[in-house]
Amino acid sequence: MQTPTPFPGRPDPHARTAFDRIELGLILGLYGRMVAAGEWRDYGMSFLKDVAVFSVFRRTAEHPIYRIEKRPKLRGRQGQYAVIAMDGQILKRGGDLKAVLRVLDRKLIRPVE
Template sequence: MQSLGPIAGAHPSTTQVAFQRTELGVILSLYGRMVAAGEWRDYGISCLREVAVFSIFRRTAEHPLYRIEKRPKLQGKQGQYAVIGMDGQVLKRGHDLKTVLRVLERKLIRAVE
């Protein structure tokens, strides 16, 4: 039997970008509050070569309402964290995850009122 070898296009030294435990704690805290408010219902996490994405859904079969992205290559520039809306528009970008997520917390305040 022949070995298929590495996946096409994959480099053995290439690592994936992922959210750290503390980052996930911050994101999941907001996610839990939004689920409790009835705004969000599902999420998905993708760890790719240049970006980690936390996608937020109202219903499972839809496109994500929001994407929280981590791009370490932008850390020295406009910031490695971004919240992106359904239409692809960057709603907030920055260096601090909690600060970037405030754009979504405002929506929680409106949902609870």
């Protein structure tokens, strides 16, 4: 049960954007495969008013190599999900999280020598 807001009709000032259980399952599934491959070592999550961010690190004490963002306000435009590289370049954006995460899944596929 959700607690009523003190002022009906106004948005809750404490509301935050978050990943739901299915979204987290997809993200953590990819994360587990990348950890098993030795590519990723740590992650962090931030839940802010307008954006939820899953940051991926190669080592614990450095900048994230990738950010997986959810911005619900962009749902009707270019899509609410985005994968962003360390340099700020948007690698993939869309409305289907599974399709957006494929850009990182391809990093696991390497030619056999």
